[in-house]
Amino acid sequence: MARPGRNRYTGYLLLAPGALWLAAFFVIPFYSLVSASLFDPNGSVLTGYKMTFHVANFATVIRVYHSELFRSLWYAGLATLICLVIGYVLAYAIAFKGGRWRNLLLVLVIAPFFTSFLLRTLSWKLILSDHGFVVSTLQNLHLIGSNQHLLNTWFAVVAGIVYNFLPFMVLPLYASLEKIDGRLVEAANDLYASPFTAFFKVTWPLSLPGVVAGTLLTFIPSAGDYINQTLLGSPGGRMVGNVIQSLFTTTQDYAGAGALSVILMVVIIGLVLVYIRKAGTEELI
Amino acid sequence: MSPIARTWRWIREHVVLALGLLVLTYMFVPIAVVVLMSFNDPGKSKNVYTFRHFTLHNWMHPCAPAGMCHSVGLSLGIGLLATIIATIIGTMAAFGMVRHEFAGRSLANTVIFLPMASPEIVMGSSLLALFVSTQVALGFVTILIAHVMFCLSFVVVTVKARLTGLDDNLEQAAMDLYANETETFWRVTFPLVLPGILGAALLSFSLSFDDYIITNLNAGQSTTFPMFVWGAAQRGVPMQVNVIGTVMFLIAITLVLGNELNNRRQARALATR
Numbered sequence: 198m199a200r201p202g203r204n205r206y207t208g209y210l211l212l213a214p215g216a217l218w219l220a221a222f223f224v225i226p227f228y229s230l231v232s233a234s235l236f237d238p239n240g241s242v243l244t245g246y247k248m249t250f251h252v253a254n255f256a257t258v259i260r261v262y263h264s265e266l267f268r269s270l271w272y273a274g275l276a277t278l279i280c281l282v283i284g285y286v287l288a289y290a291i292a293f294k295g296g297r298w299r300n301l302l303l304v305l306v307i308a309p310f311f312t313s314f315l316l317r318t319l320s321w322k323l324i325l326s327d328h329g330f331v332v333s334t335l336q337n338l339h340l341i342g343s344n345q346h347l348l349n350t351w352f353a354v355v356a357g358i359v360y361n362f363l364p365f366m367v368l369p370l371y372a373s374l375e376k377i378d379g380r381l382v383e384a385a386n387d388l389y390a391s392p393f394t395a396f397f398k399v400t401w402p403l404s405l406p407g408v409v410a411g412t413l414l415t416f417i418p419s420a421g422d423y424i425n426q427t428l429l430g431s432p433g434g435r436m437v438g439n440v441i442q443s444l445f446t447t448t449q450d451y452a453g454a455g456a457l458s459v460i461l462m463v464v465i466i467g468l469v470l471v472y473i474r475k476a477g478t479e480e481l482i
Numbered sequence: 483m484s485p486i487a488r489t490w491r492w493i494r495e496h497v498v499l500a501l502g503l504l505v506l507t508y509m510f511v512p513i514a515v516v517v518l519m520s521f522n523d524p525g526k527s528k529n530v531y532t533f534r535h536f537t538l539h540n541w542m543h544p545c546a547p548a549g550m551c552h553s554v555g556l557s558l559g560i561g562l563l564a565t566i567i568a569t570i571i572g573t574m575a576a577f578g579m580v581r582h583e584f585a586g587r588s589l590a591n592t593v594i595f596l597p598m599a600s601p602e603i604v605m606g607s608s609l610l611a612l613f614v615s616t617q618v619a620l621g622f623v624t625i626l627i628a629h630v631m632f633c634l635s636f637v638v639v640t641v642k643a644r645l646t647g648l649d650d651n652l653e654q655a656a657m658d659l660y661a662n663e664t665e666t667f668w669r670v671t672f673p674l675v676l677p678g679i680l681g682a683a684l685l686s687f688s689l690s691f692d693d694y695i696i697t698n699l700n701a702g703q704s705t706t707f708p709m710f711v712w713g714a715a716q717r718g719v720p721m722q723v724n725v726i727g728t729v730m731f732l733i734a735i736t737l738v739l740g741n742e743l744n745n746r747r748q749a750r751a752l753a754t755r
Contacts, residue, residue: 208582290502421601
């Protein structure tokens with residue numbers, strides 16, 4: 198698509214403002230965060246922070262907060278898996294059964310986005326509350342005991358994360374499902390593949406780019422989220438986002454908060470690399 | 483075809499669509515609750531999580547809770563400014579990346595993608611670390627900087643998708659008909675890309691208006707609407723926040739549905755011409 202312009206520097210000029218903004222307010226801050234993680238942990242806002250290359254910060258926060266870190270990864274992983282299952286059904290239905298309503302249905306997937314994230318989460322608090330319809334129905338069906346509740350449990354937190362990040366899963370899934378040529382599935386059927394085999398040998402492998410993009414876009418923000426945990430979970434079940442947030446704003450332990458943020462980022466990048474490599478090899482089989 | 487295969491086919495024909503619609507319905511359940519609660523009269527009760535009486539009071543007096551409308555105003559202001567800045571420089575960057583040669587293309591792609599793939603808490607805390615170490619006062623400007631930063635990537639990706647899908651021949655035709663580069667750009671290219679740019683702007687505004695995690699870390703003494711809701715949630719939210727939520731939802735859905743219907747009408751007009 199690139200074409201000879203009048204000026205060979207036009208590309209750089211067009212790119213410059215955006216690139217500078219991201220460099221100044223995304224790349225450099227990341228450097229500040231890494232350096233903050235090496236501050237002397239005894240500093241405070243009043244006395245200032247000294248750069249002492251205190252690598253022990255990392256060991257300290259891992260020792261103190263490893264359970265929050267594991268809980269975040271576990272909640273995010275479970276929520277991503279549930280999102281994948283129900284998101285795939287929705288994306289598949291829109292792509293293959295939507296017909297002329299496809300675009301409209303897609304708009305409806307994005308529409309809940311426009312009501313505030315916090316308000317939607319507070320709605321779940323209401324829906325799952327002890328006197329609410331869901332809890333009383335489950336109690337009447339004896340699926341849960343009469344003194345059990347849903348709110349302030351891990352279940353509510355995972356349900357909230359699933360709900361809030363579902364569109365991030367559906368949109369990439371839809372984008373790759375929509376590109377699949379229906380004739381390929383027909384060909385598989387003509388060659389006596391059962392619909393089941395046709396799905397797993399044709400549709401699923403062709404949708405893998407969407408699966409990878411969707412799971413990443415769901416997993417990464419949910420691992421750092423603390424809104425669902427705070428509003429729907431119990432104080433004892435904090436996630437790593439809660440800890441980073443309170444270290445920054447309440448305790449003002451910038452060194453610890455920085456170290457924990459860097460660890461979260463490194464763990465996520467590590468998991469993502471392993472995952473992409475796995476997904477890449479699966480595609481070849 | 484075996485009966486099993488036939489049954490399976492029937493299931494696929496109908497049940498997948500039914501399940502899909504079920505998932506879609508699930509996505510709208512909390513919205514329905516927000517709309518419903520905007521008509522709730524909690525009375526003297528502290529319990530704001532049950533519907534007690536129907537009232538129009540919340541809609542007649544949306545600004546009754548102290549500080550709420552001020553926070554909505556701040557969020558609207560930041561949302562509009564961040565959207566304008568992010569849309570302009572993001573669109574420029576998208577044109578630069580698709581239409582021009584430059585060194586470091588893959589680096590640029592990576593840097594654009596990374597903000598979408600970083601947890602908000604990490605982005606917010608690293609910006610805060612920068613502002614603290616450079617002793618920048620937290621407030622309106624720092625919120626605006628943060629919002630433009632995280633909207634930018636979404637603008638670039640959306641506009642780029644529209645640009646790469648564009649039919650080259652239309653521009654070639656304009657050039658063949660003696661339009662110069664500027665005329666071709668403003669009369670052919672730009673109108674064709676405009677839906678993508680408007681979509682990106684709408685997305686930016688909703689991201690900015692909705693953001694809590696990054697904003698909360700970099701806001702200082704300012705209170706945006708999500709921060710107001712968060713603060714109020716600790717004591718029980720005033721019902722008026724549901725009015726704001728409903729209004730935002732109605733405006734957005736009118737815009738996107740209106741656009742969708744307009745596209746259909748145009749497509750039909752072209753087909754019958």
